[in-house]
Amino acid sequence: MTNPAPDVMYGEQSLFRFLVLNAPTQIRPVSFDDDALELPELTTTDMPVTVATVARDTPNMYGTPTSGSNGPTSWAKPKPGQGSWTVSLSGNVQPTAPERAAMKALQEARGRYIWVERRPDQETVNEGGCALVTSTGKPIPADGPVTFSAGLTGYGKHFTDTSTAV
Known part of the structure; x- marks a missing residue:
């Protein structure tokens, strides 16, 4: 049974879970499904993957092209x-005590490794892997809800399907 592709995909029911690790790993923790903490009130998440390029041929870059070229x-x-x-x-900022505890655990993991997975609600495959928590913040606007933010840097491979990280 396949579901038709939605016209527009929304992330409002996305799943974002993490587990603080004692050491970095490229293998999905066995206890992840039981022990992972969830952040259900996220407004945005982004997980860009980039590939650096290696240029073997050196282009002519010094100076400018000759006139007429x-x-x-x-x-x-x-x-x-x-x-x-x-x-x-x-x-x-999370509205319930368990949600606030998860938010605080992520903030307190700054400088530590975590296993992180995320997916939109309508999908069944999680993406992610091991990452270092590199930044956390708590922006406090004058006339809006208090928010929190975090930045992670991947450690090793990004898995488009974390079930393959075995």
Whole structure:
């Protein structure tokens, strides 16, 4: 049974879970499903994955093209290199005690490794992996809800399906 693709996908029911680790790992923790903390009141999350490029050929870049030419005569031919990924998230300060405890656990994990997974509610596959919590914040606007934010830097592989991280 397949569901038809929605016209517009919303993230309002997305699932974002994490588990603080004692050491970095490329294997999904066995206890993740039982012990992971959830952040249900996020307003945005982003998990961009980038691939660096390695250019073996050096293009002519010094100076400017001669008059009448159409630009450089040599162009780099980059090859894919090392990949990296990050996570940024923000949300409203959590309304219930268990949700606030999860928010505080993420804030207190700054400088530590976590296993993180996220997915939109209508999907069944989680993406993520091991990441270092590199920043946390608590923006306090004058006339809006108090929010929190965090930034993570991936450690090793980003898994498009974390069930394969075994």
